[in-house]
Every structure is written in C-alpha cells, then in structure tokens.
Amino acid sequence: MESLSPWVIFFASIFTGNILLVYFLGMCSFLSVSAQVKTSLGLGLAVVFVLTVTSALNYLIYYYVLVPLGIEYLRFIAFIIVIASAVQLIEMIIERFSEVLYINLGIFLPLITVNCAILGVSLFMVIRKYTFIQSVMFGAGSGLGWLLAILAMAGIRQRINEKRIPPALRGPGIVLIITGLMAMAFIGFSGIVQIQ
C-alpha cells in the first residue's frame, strides 16, 4: 500500500470510497441531523476534526504500543477510548465557542463517539496497512466525504420540505431513497481510482 500517494487516498476517500455513501457507515446521525444545512455543517466539521485526530492518534497507538506488545487484539478498545476522548475535547470546544451549535447538535455530538464511520476509518487504516501520512489523509478525506454527503442531503431536504411528498414516504422514508440515489451517483466516480 505504500506506493499509493497520500493525495490519491485523500481524494479517493472523499469521492470513490465515500465512507457514508459507499460503505454506509455513520448513517444514524446522517439521517437525524441532516434536516438543516447549518447544523449539518457543524456536525460535519466536528466529524472531520474527530476523524483526523483519531486516525493519527490511533495509528501511533497501534504501531508503537499495541504491535510491539503483541496486543493488537485490544485495538477495538484502544481505538474507542481515543475516539471518546477526542469527542469530549471537541464538545468542550464547541460549547465554548458556539452555544447555538452545541444545543442544535444536542445528543448527536456525544454520539459521534459511537459513529461507526470513526471506528471504521481506524480499522480500515489497519487492514489496508496505510503509513502514517496515508492514515491521516485517509481520516481527513473520509471526514470531508462524510461532510460532503450530509451537506448534500441537508440541501436536498431543505428543498423537498417545501414540496408535496406522499404521506407514506415523509421523513426517514424519502431520506433513505435519496441516500440510495446519491450512493448510485457516487458509484459513478469509482472508475476514476480504486482504493481497497
């Protein structure tokens, strides 16, 4: 894997390997917070931050602590602890600098801890044997990919709110259908570059 340029990984994880639309990770907060562009942007930025920080920290912990001690099997626990701390940190920062965003994000801010996209990125990084730079770029790219997806969805939802939707499809129903359509559109990118 060392041959791949970090930039390729960065862009690939935004478009061709979008963590949300291709791997369908991080769906719960995506479905519930995507009602408004403003809050989506806030949560998206928080996810970018947490993903970048945790992929770097988790890389260091995995290769410099867990592997030398031969306790790789504990990576799930170690990764989750790191993620939880990073979320605590970002929570403090948001509460300090934007209380409106803090209240709007509500329970979904602490729930980033269990956003599977975050743990997913750390685990993929190990499986795909990325280097440190590659891991950080992968984390940042995946975060931006998630941000892109939730922003697109929020934009669409703000528009369809003004339209007439069959009652049976209102709410999560139409959101899931649109997610599916967006995912299909993103598959169109997959011919450009593949990272697996």
Added chain:
Amino acid sequence: MIFKILITTAAMAGISGVLALLLVLAERFFANYGECKITINDEEEFTIEGGSSLLSSLNSQKIFLPSACGGRGTCAYCKCKVHEGVGPILPTEEPLLTEEEMAENVRLSCQVKVKQDMRIEIPEELFNIKEFESEVDKITDLTYDIKLVRLKLTEPKEISFKPGQYAQLNSKPYNGVKESVSRAYSIASPHFEKDHIDLMVRLVPEGICTTWVHDYLQEGEKVKFVAPMGDFYIREDEGEMIMVAGGSGMAPFVSILEDMARKKSKRKMTYFFGAVTKKDLFYVEEMRSLEERIENFTFVPALSGPEPDDDWDGETGLITVPLEKYLKSHDDLEKSQGYLCGSPGMIDACIKIMKNYGMKSDRIFYDPFG
C-alpha cells in the same frame, strides 16, 4: 502468562491515563471561564465562578427568580433582561419569547450560561425574594382533599409580603419519587402575622408535590420555601372589588380580606366562591365573620352540584351563574376591579363574562393554577 496480563493491563491503563490527563488540561483551557462579574440593574454586582446557568448563579447569591419548572426551560417564569455578555438566542429559548421580548434582550435565565462579565436587569421586587427555612407547625383538613399547612419560619424569622402573593414550596423525595420539585401556593395567612405562613394545598391526582404534602409531610418536619412572588395583589382604588375563586383559590383572598378588615376598608367587595357539593365548601364561618368585620363585604358561595342531603338554599350552578346574575344587575362596572384565582378554565370563563358586562381587561387580575 501473568507477565502478559500485567503488560496488557498496564498498556491500556497507560493509554487511558494519558488521554485523561490531556482532557483535564483541555478542560482547564476550554471549560474554565474564570471569574465573571454580574452587574444587576447597574447597582449591585457580584463575582462568581463562570460555567453554570445564570439562574443557578443568581440562586447561589440568594437572588431568586421565579422558576416553576426547575430550569428545564418550560415554564418561562425566570425571564430577565440580559444587556451584555451573552450569545445569540438559543433554540431552547425561542418558543418561549415573544418578538418584543427578544427586541428588549429578554432571555430565559435557566438557559443562558455565565461565560463572561454580564450586565442584567431584573425587576426591583425580586430582590425581596428569599429562601426561608421553616418547620411544619400544623396540618389541618379543610375538606377531604384540601389541607391547610402552617409553616413556622425558622430562618429568617420574619417574612414581609403583599396579600395575594405566593410561595414556592420545595418538596422532598419520597417513596418512589427521587427528585425534589418546587411548586407555587398562594399564602393564605395575613401579611401582619410575620412569623408563619399558611398554604392551602389541594390533592392533585398524581401530583408530585401535593401527594407529598397530603401523604408524607409530618408536623414538625423542616421544609424550605422561596417567597414572596407574583403580582396578584390588591391595586388601591375606589371602585368595587369583585373576587371569584374556586377550591384552593380561596387562599390569596383570605390574606387579602384579613388585610382589608385590619385597614377598616370601606371599599365595596363581593366574593364569589365556587364548590361542587357542601363537602367541598370550607371557610364559610370565617367568611361570615369577615362580613361582620368589613363594612361593605358580601360572601357568595355557590354549589354546582349540591347533594340532596346537603340542604342547600344558597346559589347553585357553576360560579359563572351567580357572577353573571350579579353583574347583570349592576351598572357602572367600568370602575370595578376583578380578582380571580382558580383553574385556568374557570378564570377564562369569568374573564369573558366580566368583559361582556363592560369591565376593562386591564382592571381584571388573576392567578391561574398551573
């Protein structure tokens, strides 16, 4: 094997420890708002540790804004003006503020956090509100579901209030109810008896505080309350006072009428009190004695559903019936004042009738049970 277990444990503990240390440092840096100065009405000021809500910061300085919901952001009683040192209006405040209030910097003090120096404005009379420690002196049954609770003040030893105002009683946790709640009850004792207050508490099915008072509160027990609050008191004037109450809505009027008797007021006063049957009726003798002591006072009790053996020859029907009959036979209602205390339904119905007969809405005062 043991060595391996130790290494593993140490490694995980080490990782958690380092992260915890980082978080503690970050908290010092980000969540530490330092000391904040709060200036009230450009007169008083105090310094507190930032980070908690404005309401609880004020409480810690013994300044009590009314709050019936206990900081959950639903009752909207704790409004105050915040002129400086606060961010934009929060989504939790928006539904409870009118546009004029937003323009005047009115905020919910339970939602606003103290993060920097603040300049706020609160009504002058709120400075009077204090927390009292008291002891239950006596609990008397007024009817089968209304109790009169007399609280003897221990600290501070005296209270001053305007007749008609209310106190916020703090309940204690009891059987199955873990939280302590605060609920508002009008003070029934006259304001010149300063060493105690009387509250009339009607049992509300499933009510946290009323169940506590009825089933658990014992004589001699220590309880806390915050008082005096509310703007339901007598406006001095020449015109007639038309008072209407139901159930434990009797309380503020007992205090008001005792005050009138003591002042030897010559104002014309008529007091309509509604109950269902005779067993819901109470304080009739006290009212009859007040009729003798106050020159122009008439007490009109009415039963909406008297039992056959109640032997009732007074007014019947909902309280609106005798009220309407009285207003109909009356002219010059423009100068009269209306005072209402009871359920929101009763109050709405009475206000409607009073307005129909020409009473002005800014001369009708009321205190609905929440």
